[in-house]
Amino acid sequence: MIFNRFEWALLVRILLLSASMLLCLYFIFYTERIASGVIISLLVTYQIYELYQYVLETNRKLTRFLEAVKYSDFTAGFNRDSKLGESFGNLNRMFNEVFDAFRKARAEKEEHWQYLKTVVQHVNVGLLSYDESGNIELVNNTAKKFLRTNQLNKIGDLARVNYDLYQIINQLPPGSKTLFKPSPDLHLSINATELRLRGNTYKLVSIQNILSELQQQEIEAWQNLTKVLRHEIMNSITPIASLAGTAIDIIHEDVVCDNGMVSFNQESYDDITMSLRTIENRTKGLVTFVEAYRNFTSIPQPEFERVRIDEIIKEVVQLVKVGIAKENARINVNINPPQLIVRIDPRLIEMVLINLLKNACEAMEEIESPVIDVTVYTDHEQRVFIEITDNGPGIEPEALEKIFIPFYTTKNHGSGIGLSLSQRIMQMHHGNLTARSVVGSGTTFTLQI
Known part of the structure; x- marks a missing residue:
């Protein structure tokens, strides 16, 4: 509707201008009323100027509006009271409504951004992001704590704090992860990924201290290992102790010492021999078990x-x-x-x-x-x-x-x-x-x- 009114207003001005020009020509060339022609010519000049301003005002408003959108400057507004007619008043009102919508959207966006920044700063996972030139785009408080630094502008600044950690982060391929232990209280799991935003490539690194999880798993592994070791060792030690006690009882009860000579019957000899043979077998089994444990704990490093x-x-x-x-x-x-x-x-x-x-x-x-x-x-x-x-x-x-x-x-x-x-x-x-x-x-x- 605004543009319809603008078109009608423009058409009326053009018709009035055309009529004034015809009237000016009529007075000058047909009636020889020069004074009237001059007056009407001044009126024509004013109408041309007014028409120019009328059209130019639209271009100015559109230019101001588009520049404001381009530079996200929605602080300015458009005067609702236009001297150029109701159509421009409605146009001003629509521009201001659009500005209000942009201001509201930007405010919501800013609120969401502040919320995300707060979340990122308070998560227990360290987050570090930098571009291809090494400029730090994001680093949260947890990452600063793990990296032992409060100020990072470039990823190269980390080399002065911990060169080994800098090498690991800088050379870690996107999509890969590794472990690093910079100190006894830190065992870091480092993951890297790659992002591409607005034509720029960023490397996002997440850092997490998994010391407590490793300690818990280590405790569970030792508990499981202890159960197995205890079971295997007791299976060997218990019969060894029992057979050794049996052999001692046989010696005390059936062996006869006479003038330095030791003698016992065939049944006692067989029992003692059987006990010692069993003890020997169980001992060999225990030695084999210990040897297997040693082999398990001494795996050679792979040669890829x-x-x-x-x-x-x-x-x-x-x-x-x-x-x-x-x-x-x-x-x-x-x-x-x-x-x-x-x-x-x-x-x-x-x-x-x-x-x-x-x-x-x-x-x-x-x-x-x-x-x-x-x-x-x-x-x-x-x-x-x-x-x-x-x-x-x-x-x-x-x-x-x-x-x-x-x-x-x-x-x-x-x-x-x-x-x-x-x-x-x-x-x-x-x-x-x-x-x-x-x-x-x-x-x-x-x-x-």
Whole structure:
């Protein structure tokens, strides 16, 4: 409606101007009334000026409005009382309403920003963000506490405080995480990601102190380990002590000392021999257990190299088929993509695969048609997974929760360190080993490299 009124007002002014010009020409050329023509010409000049101002006022208002929007300056307003007519008064009113809406939106945005800043400053996770030039865009109070500094303008300033931590943060690839212990009271988990805003690239780093969680897990691990150690040691020490006491009783009751000569009957001799033999066997078993524990705690560091995973899998499967698997056991291998290259320590990964395939074969000893499926694949993040699935009896849920605890075993003859050792090797490869099982349907172990 405003523009309709503007068009009518403009049309009326043009018609009046045209009529005045015609009238001016009529007086000058047809009636020779020069004075009247001059007066009317002055009127024409005024009408031209007024028309110019009328049109120009619209451009001025639009220019002021667009400049205010461009620079987010909504403090100024437009005079509601316009001398150029009602249409301009309505235009002023609409501009002012738009300004009011912008001011309200900016105020809400500012409130949300202040709220987010408050949240960011009070979270227990350190947040640090900087651009490609190293300029710090965001650093909260928790990050300052972890970084041991109160002032950071550039990420390079951190090098003066803790050079090692600076190197870790600056060189950590986006999408990766690492651990760092700058002091006894800090054990930092550092994660990095990359953001792209308004054509600029920013690196966002989150820093969290996981010391309490690690301590809790360490306590739980020691408790579980202590339970297993106590169980295994008591199983050996109790019969040793009992048999030693029995042997002493036999010596006291049945052995006869006569003039420095010691004699006892055949039955006592057999009992003492049996007791000592049993003590010897149990002692050897305890020594074997301690040796297994030492092997578990002294895993060599991986020596990474790029290898084809299909060659590793085929070599291990061939070895298992010849030495471990039953004659009727079938091992299926599916690798996608076929010539996948991975960066691993092949000797340690072979150890893990052999252990898992050996466990699968032993679990299917009572199965008529044992089948093991070995599947290798990658996910959308290009992570490599190796799944080993058997059709054995499965694992009870209670046992499934404990199978990775050192020295825990469900076998009659087993050290209980195979799966723990395998999981530790995968962790040293920055991967993981998990298991899932359905009783009566089989078990699947998954290696994530």
